[in-house]
Amino acid sequence: MSASDPFLNTYARFPLELVRGEGNRVLDAQGRWYLDACAGIAVMALGHRHPKVHAAILDQLDRIWHTSNLFHLAPQQRLAGLLNETFGGAQVFFTNSGAEANECAVKAARKHHWRKGDPRPEFLVLEHAFHGRTMMCLAMTPKAPYQEGYAPLPGEVRALRPEDVPAAVSGRTAAVFVEPVQGEGGCRPVENLHAIREACDRHGALLVYDEIQCGLGRSGELRHDPEPDMRTFSKALGGGLPLGACLVSPRMGDPFKPGDHGSTFGGNPVSCAAGLATLQTILEDDLTSHNVRMGARLRAALARPGVEITGKGLILGAHLGRSAEPVVTAMRERGVIVCGAGKEAVRFVPPFLFGEAEVDEAAAAFHAAVEATA
């Protein structure tokens, strides 16, 4: 960092400038192609410049770019309709990002209980959760390095081990937030969702699935079971353009009336057009099942003594028991882009279009990098 650095000092960037993406690969400014097993951190579900997404973006660019949510917009309505159909009649609020989708879920939970004359202060989250960087999402992200220096954090939030959640839910609990497969926290599936659901039902608390990273088929499950009251999406939802969504299920019901919540840019029509083409392709091509098959292949191919592989579908973590950073770097030097999950895991969240050859290429680079950095 220097005094003339134009950026605030928030990212330790890789020493790499990417200038182009095509399918499962990205090109750097020096003319070298890389296999992209990171996909912009679980964003580019259909890879880079997918022809259907590309066409949808261009078509919408030629129509209208922004109006405001005071008007009806066809791409928004079509995407909301498809989400509604896919997720059991859920109603949708569009945002620009994942954190905003979670903020919407927090507000919807508060309003839901307030409307019933039973306002509730408490939100429960899991240890190692990652829910975003806005102040409330940060309060729900119980990791010292992220929270340090930002006190006081808003809200009343308790972070618990998954097995301790059912007994902790009470009549004070507004909602429990869970990533069905934790992303940043190490690609770990949460195994007791049914017990958490039952405890929420017993105490009238809401269950929210943060599917921002693991959702829309990445984990190999399109609808994580059991049904939550709310789901939040982002990342893959916009096909590479900024978009998020908070879905409220019919079992909870719409807690809002006009004016209760809003966003200038949320649900931008170009983003929604890209998102619609993305979700249609995921559904029509049954990429969720593809992710189950490729996830199983990748999991088997990554196996090696001393390394624990966690996750589901195409959200996998290779836990090394030592810093993952040298391995991430060594893989990049071997032409494969990945990122870390926490300090000691290498995260694999590739496009849903990874086939057998790409899976094997990523795994080979992983083994070579682990050996080169041992």
Ligand SMILES: Cc1ncc(COP(=O)(O)O)c(C=O)c1O
């Ligand atoms: C599970 C989860 N929730 C929330 C977020 C925050 O999303 P955004 O960075 O779009 O605000 C992320 C981002 O990594 C995430 O993985």
